[in-house]
Amino acid sequence: MSPNAAPTRYRGDLARAFGRPLLNAEIRRSPDDFQVTEELGFAPSGDGEHDVLWVRKSGANTQWVARQLARHAGVHERDVGYCGLKDRHAVTLQWFSARRPNRDGTRWDTFAAEGVEIVDVQRNARKLRRGAHSGNRFRVALRADAIEQLQESMQERASHISATGIPNYFGEQRFGRNGQNLDLAEQVFAGKRVRRELRGFAISAARAFLFNAILSDRVAASNWNHLLRGERANLDGTGSVFSVDELTADLHARCDEQDIHPTGTLWGDGAPKSTLEVAELEQAVVKKFPMLADGLCAARIDADSRPLRARVADFSVSTNAGAIWLEFRLAKGAYATAVLREIADYESFNRT
Structure with a gap:
C-alpha cells in the first residue's frame, strides 16, 4: 500500500475516547469466547x-x-x-x-x-434482506492475567461507556486480513478490473477507512459525541437524519441523552453530506487521502452518513473461568471490536 493510505490507521492509531486501555488481552481463543445473537426486530x-x-x-x-x-x-x-x-x-x-x-x-x-x-x-412473507435486523447481542471473553484486580476499573469503564456511547468505528475485519482490501481499493481506483464481489469489498474498505479517519480526528478533538454546526444528526436506532444549522439547548440535551448522534460522511459522489463547520473538518481530513476519496467519487458511489457514536446497551462485566466476560447490545452496523478497543489492547488468538 502506498503512503497515501496510511496502512496502520485502519486499526492501530485510531484515537480512543476513554484513555489508555485497561489491560492487554486475548480474544477468540475458542469460538465460545465470542458469542453473537442476532435480533430480528x-x-x-x-x-x-x-x-x-x-x-x-x-x-x-x-x-x-x-x-x-x-x-x-x-x-x-x-x-x-x-x-x-x-x-x-x-x-x-x-x-x-x-x-x-x-x-x-x-x-x-x-x-x-x-x-x-x-x-x-x-x-x-418476504425474503430477509441485508440490514433487516435491529441489532446484535454480544458475549465476549477477554483472557488476561490478574483479572480479579481489574474488576472495579472494568465496571467503571463499562458505566462510562454506557452513559456516553463509543466511537462508531468500522472494525478491522472490514479491511480484510492485514488491510488487504485497502490495497485492493487502490488497485481498483488505478484501473484494475476485478470480480464484482471483490470490487464491493474494496469500495467498502475505502469508505470505511475515510470514515474512521474523520471519526478519529473528532475523537482526538473531543467533539465526536457533541453536535457541531453543519452536522447531520441521526435519530438513535434509525436511519433518519436531519441537518443541524443552528445549535439549540434542546438539541444538545438530546445528544447528551443519546437520543440523537452526530454523523460523519461515508465518502462518495456528492460528499461531504455535512455543511458549514463540519464540512470543513471532514474535507481537511479526507484531502490527505486523495486516491481513495477521488476513486470513490469517480466510481459514482453515492455519499451517505453514518453515526459517529454507537449506543452500548445492557452492558455488564463479570469474571468466570479465567476470563473477563463482557455482555452488551449494539444496533446493526456497529462493531463489537469498537467496544473492546476502548477497554483492552487485544489480539485475536485465531487469525485464519
Missing part, C-alpha cells in the same frame, strides 16, 4: 413463500452457511437471504430465509453441515 409473519430459519453456527461464515442451505433446499443461492455477515470464529445465532413457495421437498430436520444447527423454522 420483528416477528415472522407465520405464512408466505419463505422459510425463516434460526441457525446456530460455529467456525463457519455466513455466506458458506447460506450456500449449504440453498443446496439442501434445492434453490438458487439468490433465494437464500440473511440480515448480516457474522464472524466465522465465533458462536453465532442468526436468521436466514429460503424461498419455498410450495413448502414441499425440503425437510430441515435432515439438514447436516459441520458446525451448523437449525434451531427453529418459521414462515415469512
